[in-house]
Amino acid sequence: MNSRLGSRCRLRVWLRFYKTKMIVNILLIIDFLMLAVVVSAYIYASLRERKFLRVKANQSLELQQKVYQAEVLKEISERIGYSLDTNKIVDIITSSLGNLLDYDAVSYMVLEEGGKVVFKCHVENTVNHQFIEDIKHKMLMSYEAILNSKIQTAGMDESITGNILNDNLKVKVESFFNLPVVISQKLVGLINVASKDRGRYGEEQASILYTITNQAATAVSKLQSVLQSEKGKLEAVIYSLADGVITVDLNYQLVVYNPVIRDILGIASGKPVTMYDIVDGLAGKVDLRTKIEQAIAEDKAISLPEVILKDKALELTIAPVKDSQGEIIAASAVFHDITTEKTLDKTRQEFTAMMVHELRAPLTAVRWSSESLIKNLSIASGVDQAKVKDTMVTIETASNNMLELVNDLLDVAKIESGKFDLNLQQYDIVEVINDQAKVFRPQAEIKHLAINVTAPPKYMLKFDRVRIGQVLGNLISNAIKYSDSGQIDINLNINVEEKTATVSVKDTGIGVSREDLADLFSKFKQLKTGDRSRKGTGLGLVVSKGIVEAHGGKIWAESPGENLGSTFCFSLPLDK
Amino acid sequence: MPDQVEYGQMLTDLIQKQMVVLGPNIALDKARKVPGLKVSDDGTVLEVSGDPQMVLKGVANEYMQLSGQIAQMTLNSLLEKYPQMKV
Numbered sequence: 001m002n003s004r005l006g007s008r009c010r011l012r013v014w015l016r017f018y019k020t021k022m023i024v025n026i027l028l029i030i031d032f033l034m035l036a037v038v039v040s041a042y043i044y045a046s047l048r049e050r051k052f053l054r055v056k057a058n059q060s061l062e063l064q065q066k067v068y069q070a071e072v073l074k075e076i077s078e079r080i081g082y083s084l085d086t087n088k089i090v091d092i093i094t095s096s097l098g099n100l101l102d103y104d105a106v107s108y109m110v111l112e113e114g115g116k117v118v119f120k121c122h123v124e125n126t127v128n129h130q131f132i133e134d135i136k137h138k139m140l141m142s143y144e145a146i147l148n149s150k151i152q153t154a155g156m157d158e159s160i161t162g163n164i165l166n167d168n169l170k171v172k173v174e175s176f177f178n179l180p181v182v183i184s185q186k187l188v189g190l191i192n193v194a195s196k197d198r199g200r201y202g203e204e205q206a207s208i209l210y211t212i213t214n215q216a217a218t219a220v221s222k223l224q225s226v227l228q229s230e231k232g233k234l235e236a237v238i239y240s241l242a243d244g245v246i247t248v249d250l251n252y253q254l255v256v257y258n259p260v261i262r263d264i265l266g267i268a269s270g271k272p273v274t275m276y277d278i279v280d281g282l283a284g285k286v287d288l289r290t291k292i293e294q295a296i297a298e299d300k301a302i303s304l305p306e307v308i309l310k311d312k313a314l315e316l317t318i319a320p321v322k323d324s325q326g327e328i329i330a331a332s333a334v335f336h337d338i339t340t341e342k343t344l345d346k347t348r349q350e351f352t353a354m355m356v357h358e359l360r361a362p363l364t365a366v367r368w369s370s371e372s373l374i375k376n377l378s379i380a381s382g383v384d385q386a387k388v389k390d391t392m393v394t395i396e397t398a399s400n401n402m403l404e405l406v407n408d409l410l411d412v413a414k415i416e417s418g419k420f421d422l423n424l425q426q427y428d429i430v431e432v433i434n435d436q437a438k439v440f441r442p443q444a445e446i447k448h449l450a451i452n453v454t455a456p457p458k459y460m461l462k463f464d465r466v467r468i469g470q471v472l473g474n475l476i477s478n479a480i481k482y483s484d485s486g487q488i489d490i491n492l493n494i495n496v497e498e499k500t501a502t503v504s505v506k507d508t509g510i511g512v513s514r515e516d517l518a519d520l521f522s523k524f525k526q527l528k529t530g531d532r533s534r535k536g537t538g539l540g541l542v543v544s545k546g547i548v549e550a551h552g553g554k555i556w557a558e559s560p561g562e563n564l565g566s567t568f569c570f571s572l573p574l575d576k
Numbered sequence: 577m578p579d580q581v582e583y584g585q586m587l588t589d590l591i592q593k594q595m596v597v598l599g600p601n602i603a604l605d606k607a608r609k610v611p612g613l614k615v616s617d618d619g620t621v622l623e624v625s626g627d628p629q630m631v632l633k634g635v636a637n638e639y640m641q642l643s644g645q646i647a648q649m650t651l652n653s654l655l656e657k658y659p660q661m662k663v
Binding site for chain 2: 138141142145146147148175176177178179180182185187199200201202203206207210214
């Protein structure tokens with residue numbers, strides 16, 4: 001019994017122990033699991049933090065690099081300014097990039113427009129001559145590979161700056177890379193960074209320099225594009241000017257010129273204008289260089305009001321050209337062709353002289369006749385009636401001539417001011433022609449000239465009878481004045497298709513030369529003739545032209561040549 | 577249609593030309609970034625795996641990123657030599 005109780009008791013104790021152990025184990029497992037979770041969480045958090053810090057560090061480095069790149073770019077931009085000198089631009093980029101990484105030599109090579117190669121090398125650490133030669137060779141190879149053509153190195157412009165070269169030093173180019181500089185889609189230069197250490201320049205380092213170089217080149221390209229666009233606009237303005245314009249820089253080099261300068265100075269087309277052509281064109285007339293120097297020195301425009309060059313008269317103005325800061329950067333010369341103005345002025349002076357003469361002749365006649373009349377009348381008893389009548393006729397004729405002249409001048413003034421009024425009505429044009437022929441027949445008969453009219457019996461038109469009569473009278477009067485023999489044929493031609501009625505007055509007189517035909521209806525021109533008796537003001541034709549054109553018609557003259565007669569025609573519209 | 581060998585030859589020419597133009601290190605580094613391309617130190621293409629057209633495009637793009645205009649110029653002269661190639 002006791003033993004059963006003991007064993008039951010032992011079992012209970014064992015069970016309790018086992019239960020306790022189980023609980024402890026379970027608690028241990030839970031503990032372990034919790035610890036594992038905590039540790040895992042810690043590790044995870046640590047890893048995340050490390051990753052975060054790494055990303056942050058990378059971002060910070062990237063940011064630092066970007067800031068540094070921006071600083072270098074800013075420095076390059078500031079140094080380049082508004083320069084379009086590619087050599088200078090490449091030089092600035094090269095010297096700025098050198099600060100970004102270690103090197104023994106940094107160089108640039110530029111192929112100028114004339115084919116001349118410029119090579120500049122800055123030696124940072126002492127190297128030998130062969131080292132520089134290697135760099136040059138590698139850059140030439142690169143240049144040739146890009147352009148796909150051979151480069152002539154004869155006459156290469158070379159310069160080496162920086163540290164001294166030591167040929168006892170056994171070094172060679174172990175690492176290098178080339179940076180092509182492309183501005184406005186054109187290779188303008190090549191930069192080379194070289195080191196005597198092997199494996200120096202990896203992609204990462206070089207990429208930064210490429211980025212900076214490309215960004216600098218892009219900025220310059222944009223600047224170049226803007227400046228080219230502005231220059232293009234300015235050139236377009238200069239090209240469209242009617243005056244000849246040139247601009248020279250301070251070295252007296254021709255910078256801009258427009259095509260008009262060729263015409264003015266008689267410079268042949270086909271090749272660019274040079275300063276020599278300009279100076280040659282002005283030879284013996286103007287010392288352009290001295291005048292430009294004077295304009296720059298005195299900082300003011302110099303005007304030469306009249307420079308006569310062969311068949312041209314020019315007004316020349318030379319002025320300094322300044323930049324936005326007011327600095328003189330060039331000089332311009334404007335060649336204004338005043339030939340037409342001068343010719344017109346001369347013609348106007350001749351016309352005035354002629355008008356004065358034309359008015360003075362009848363005035364002299366009036367004065368002389370008046371004096372004669374007074375003298376005759378003062379001798380009360382012996383008045384010679386016939387002489388008095390002759391004198392009175394002379395006064396009347398002279399007064400009529402003057403009145404005619406003044407009327408012509410008034411008509412011209414009305415025509416020019418657009419105040420020429422017409423009294424348009426339906427009239428028989430044939431009747432007007434016949435009337436005018438009848439008026440002038442006695443005058444023609446004195447010179448043994450016949451006036452023949454060829455026209456239909458009647459033709460009704462809408463026109464100003466007085467004014468068209470005036471035109472006809474003018475043409476017939478001229479025909480009589482300039483013909484010594486033969487006849488005057490007046491013809492009326494009706495062209496229904498063209499809806500015009502054309503009246504022609506053909507004479508057998510002195511005719512008109514080809515060059516005079518164009519000037520016949522000009523205000524200040526008159527027919528050139530040596531015969532004073534035939535000379536007139538020429539205003540009759542100017543007035544006739546005004547009258548015909550006011551009707552919507554045309555007037556013109558034809559002549560086979562001098563002494564071969566002439567035909568003056570005018571046409572009027574049928575549906576006016 | 578160009579075969580694998582022709583692609584390999586053109587890639588070799590392109591890389592070696594860029595080694596002259598840009599410098600060997602950078603030209604090789606750029607080419608070796610392109611998946612499916614194995615290049616020796618002298619620029620010879622040892623292996624092209626995958627689509628060779630894509631590899632050629634990848635190499636061209638890498639050089640374009642550095643200097644677009646120059647890469648285009650050198651590529652154009654190579655395309656004259658390999659008219660059947662397209663990039």
